[in-house]
Amino acid sequence: MRLTQYFLPVLKENPADAQIVSHRLMLRAGMIRQQAAGIYSWLPLGFRVLKRIERIVHEEQQRVGHIPLLMPTLQPADLWRESGRYEAYGEEMLRLNDRHKRELLYGPTNEEMITDIFRAHVNSYKDLPLTLYHVQWKFRDEVRPRFGVMRGREFLMKDGYNFDLTKEDALHAYNRHLVSYLRTYERMGLQAIPMRADSGPIGGEDTHEFLVLADTGESEVFYDSEITDLTFGDRTVDPADPAACQAVLDEFTSRYARTDETHDPAVFEKIPEARRRTARGIEVGQIFYFGTKYSEPMGATVVGPDGTRVPVHMGSHGIGVSRLLGAIIEASHDDKGIIWPEGVTPFDVGIVNLKQGDSATDSACEALYAALEARGLSVLYDDRDERAGAKFATMDLIGLPWRITAGPRGLATNTVELTSRRTGETVTLAPADAVERLAAIYAPIKAASYDAAVG
Amino acid sequence: MRLTQYFLPVLKENPADAQIVSHRLMLRAGMIRQQAAGIYSWLPLGFRVLKRIERIVHEEQQRVGHIPLLMPTLQPADLWRESGRYEAYGEEMLRLNDRHKRELLYGPTNEEMITDIFRAHVNSYKDLPLTLYHVQWKFRDEVRPRFGVMRGREFLMKDGYNFDLTKEDALHAYNRHLVSYLRTYERMGLQAIPMRADSGPIGGEDTHEFLVLADTGESEVFYDSEITDLTFGDRTVDPADPAACQAVLDEFTSRYARTDETHDPAVFEKIPEARRRTARGIEVGQIFYFGTKYSEPMGATVVGPDGTRVPVHMGSHGIGVSRLLGAIIEASHDDKGIIWPEGVTPFDVGIVNLKQGDSATDSACEALYAALEARGLSVLYDDRDERAGAKFATMDLIGLPWRITAGPRGLATNTVELTSRRTGETVTLAPADAVERLAAIYAPIKAASYDAAVG
Known part of the structure; x- marks a missing residue:
């Protein structure tokens, strides 16, 4: 691309309203333009990085056998009434009515809809395991959107959902996602540390967040410094091998690493003092196992080997695609500007x-x-x-x-x-x-x- | 992909509510699932075709020098008040309020927003010509959504916008889009005929629709049979050469081809009777030149060569990406199912x-x-x-x-x-x-x- 034929509207001045460096640099480098609070246009340079990140996410999902589809941005409210989340979700859910006064919402996540697709089309345990994912725009009506694309309202997310016959199989899917995510982030030049986390409105007991260390992170994190020595590298892990995936999870969770939500000072204190670290982190992904939380109320069952119907075990797994641009810049810049890792450079x-x-x-x-x-x-x-x-x-x-x-x-x-x-x-x-x-x-x-x- | 590891939920029965063949076949082939009236999930097979079509559109836009970006799905109402279209657009516009009661809308098209981006960042005629485009989900709240993805409410569209100093330059951009569209459709195995059309709510005098002939088309079309002998083929046309682009427009509009909106029976009657055709057509794209309709009210001006500010001449140019799947199937199927052209096959x-x-x-x-x-x-x-x-x-x-x-x-x-x-x-x-x-x-x-x- 010749710059004289491109559209790269760089700013000479520091934008007054941008509080963190990634937001400032994305505005100055002509990557984004705010159209409303927390709603951005991706100008050509920003669009190129967004697409490179999205591509890496697609590639790594498909490398481990996950199947892409695409669900719409708008969803019928009735689907969310089935799971009980329509009322529970609160004001972050953007609710709307169409011309016929039918209730819709702009999807903040897709557990209900993917469960609906599953129950409509899958009938037998023989069709399992199955993991479906999409990369689609979401909306969460944050009360105070800020930090540019790091906490926007309209944002691009990869969300994937596994369907398995047993808890054991679903935990393998969980581990497989962890393996895949480690590789995904490393391709983007990021070190994202899996930390035991809180499940929030998604539900479930097992969940890890992936955090990138950066001074501007919204989460306080506590970790054993040895965790940052671990790298996924170019190892080959068979995604169908439960033991191989479990070994990666064991390795990457073998050192203490927690967010403030799950921090346990008593355990932390046992780490040798020289290795104890407190820092800030940016969440760039999260994996969940939540069993039959959605499949039971919504009737997502399969005929098992013994002929009886059982609800499937599920989990959901997200990567904040648009947020990653901010996280990468927070982790990689100097006083002159952005320093893109080779894997995602525009x-x-x-x-x-x-x-x-x-x-x-x-x-x-x-x-x-x-x-x-x-x-x-x-x-x-x-x-x-x-x-x-x-x-x-x-x-x-x-x-x-x-x-x-x-x-x-x-x-x-x-x-x-x-x-x-x-x-x-x-x-x-x-x-x-x-x-x-x-x-x-x-x-x-x-x-x-x-x-x-x-x- | 091994079918036992894929998710291809084909249906044995003909879906009762699907009135046209493309809708029936997309449901039977497990390509889509309706989630609400006119709102679809793209199941894995459908997603693959959608992405192949989207890719061809991107490639052909960039081949002629158009620059991709991405605008959000939601837009602030105030932007549309500037152009006067907020009230004028009617019930097809999906309006909503966020938690702070700010008025938003789900974009049905993007003239206002792209004009806002332009006026914020471009100041001089030296930065022209400029054509920006995106491929993004749109929403039009059709009173009666039908025919599957052919007349859905949430739909994927490529919309591009040219900014030029003079009407002459903008008409070159118009012709360049026509050249690019002919090549785009042919790569998808489609013959799409440019027909003089009505501009509707976009405005402007110069506009052509691209129509694919198919019995289930919603538009009645009238044409000289010689028009269907024309093909773009593998010719090379310099997109920067006004005369070369004009020659293609002249060639492809040299025979009578009109929709019922612009049909002129007196002219039609002058065609030799053996060449007069009446048929049905599916609209798969449209190009517009509308001059300063948006740039004047919204203040999108540049400093011209003589130092005075002038409003830019604009046009907009759309391809119905998701609708194309339906159009291709309508044009290419038999009683056993779909027949994909090689260019778009999943x-x-x-x-x-x-x-x-x-x-x-x-x-x-x-x-x-x-x-x-x-x-x-x-x-x-x-x-x-x-x-x-x-x-x-x-x-x-x-x-x-x-x-x-x-x-x-x-x-x-x-x-x-x-x-x-x-x-x-x-x-x-x-x-x-x-x-x-x-x-x-x-x-x-x-x-x-x-x-x-x-x-």
Whole structure:
């Protein structure tokens, strides 16, 4: 993409009403625009990151055998009366009436609807296990929306639901989601720590939240510092193997890590003092096992092996897709702007032309642009007629992980500069070598991709 | 995908309440489930087709330089008061209040919001031309939703908006959209004929609808039979070249083609009688030029070359993404089920194992499955323990364009059968040759794809 043909409305001033750094930077980098309290448009740069995150979520869900579908944003109130949650949900549920005065609501979550789909179409234990998920816009009418997309009202969430014959099978599904989530977050360059949590209005006893450590997190967290040494890495875990999934859960919950809701000071005190940590965390996902809480009242049963009907065991599992943009920025920025991890960056590399209009420099930049795209890399080429300082400031603000700087002086000796946004380190090398270097950097990112049905 | 691990709830009975064939077939093929009047869940098979159509739309928009973003589903009422449409829109607009009694609406279209984004961020004619688009869920509270996804209430639409300095530039954008739409529909296996239409509540003088001929179409159309001989094909049209785009518009509007709203019997009568046609059509898209209808009242102006502020010239351009599934089925089915064009099929090929459980047949099918996926083809492998008739009926119903049938008798001589869903023709050939044949059939489909930011 050539910047002169793009729509990247960066702001020079710090927006007055944005309280946290991710909100400020998303506004300044031209990623979002508020349309009403807690309701945002995703401008082109923000949309690209949103889609990259959504794609990773789809890929990792399908990698472990979960099946995508798509439920609508609006739901009939009657479905929620069946579970008893229509009245219980409170003012966060956005209720509305259509022209015929039928009661609808903008879905804040989908347990009822997916249970309805299941009971309508599944009849036998032979069709289990089954995990269905979707990535869809939700609405929660927060009393005080704030922090940009971190606590918006209209937000994009992946929510998945497992249906199993027994509690044991459902707990395997729970563990499988934990495995899948660890890999999902790591692909986004995030360390998200599973912490035992409170189930809230979803219900159930077993639940873990995934928290990203960041000073601006809304939750206070307590953990053993050894937990942050654990990484999922590129291990291969068979999603159909209960013991393998259980082992991952055991490993990642082997150290103390709790939110304030479940914090137990007596247990915490037993950790050696040097390893005790208190910090802030941003919740980016949650998994639940809630058994037959929905299947019993809503009649979601299957014929079991012995011929009798039994309610299915369920759980639900969410990832805050739009919120993740904020969480990633909170975890990865400096005073100049955003620093995108390679896995989610809106463009893989930026090109800064130091002397736009100079025909030799222009053609060198065009050749670089073409060579990078030919290697499957996405490129933002700053072809504006601007001074170098302004171009660098824009690149630093929007946070592409790599920048190539090309000017007449370097090109005279067939060199350009390749700069890491994260470290600031610059190497001088031939344009062709810069292309090779970047292709090699991104090779594992591209290889992690999985051909999933996302578009 | 192995069918035993998928969620494909096909129905044996014809649903009583579905009046048209696409609605019946989408229900029978397990593609959709109605959750409320005109509000549907997209079950896994339907979701796959929806995403393939959405992807083609994204690719073709970006091919001609249009920039994707994403606006929210809910909009503040005040924005619509600026254009005067809040009261004018009538009962089709779904209005609601949040917990603080602020007035919102579920967007039926986005002229106001995109104009708001433009006026906030664009200041100079130097930033033009600009065309922004999104693919987002909309809501129109139809008094009588019917025909499944063809006239639903919550529906997925691509809507794009051009911003230009002059009427001439905006008419080029209009023509560019027409070029892009012709290519878009052809990639979906559809012939969609541009017809001069009525602008309705969007406003403006210049507008064309794109209609697919089908007996169940809601519009009566009148045309010169020569129009159906025109195809866009694989021509290359420079989207930045006004004359080239105008030539395509001229060609595709050179024959009489009108809906009943704009039909002129006197002109129609001048066509030689043998070429006069009256038929039914399904509207699958519409393009509008409406000049300064929104930019003037909403203050969307730019500083022109002479230093004075002028309102921008705009148009809007829509494709009914979810409706297209219905339109394609109306145009392509037989009494056994759907016949998907290769460009939008949920899976490229189906495998029917005639003797599930027979180890030689099973392993031949597994090898085929792996070989097809290795060639980048998506496969639905019917590995159920069912008789051949039931497997054939399912494949015919869900309409995959190609089916490979493998059984012990054929495999004894190293052959399988490759059957075209459209023609019913079957060839007997070696499994490896079937793979090659299919890879060759799909090569142009894959080559037409464009690496766009869709996920």
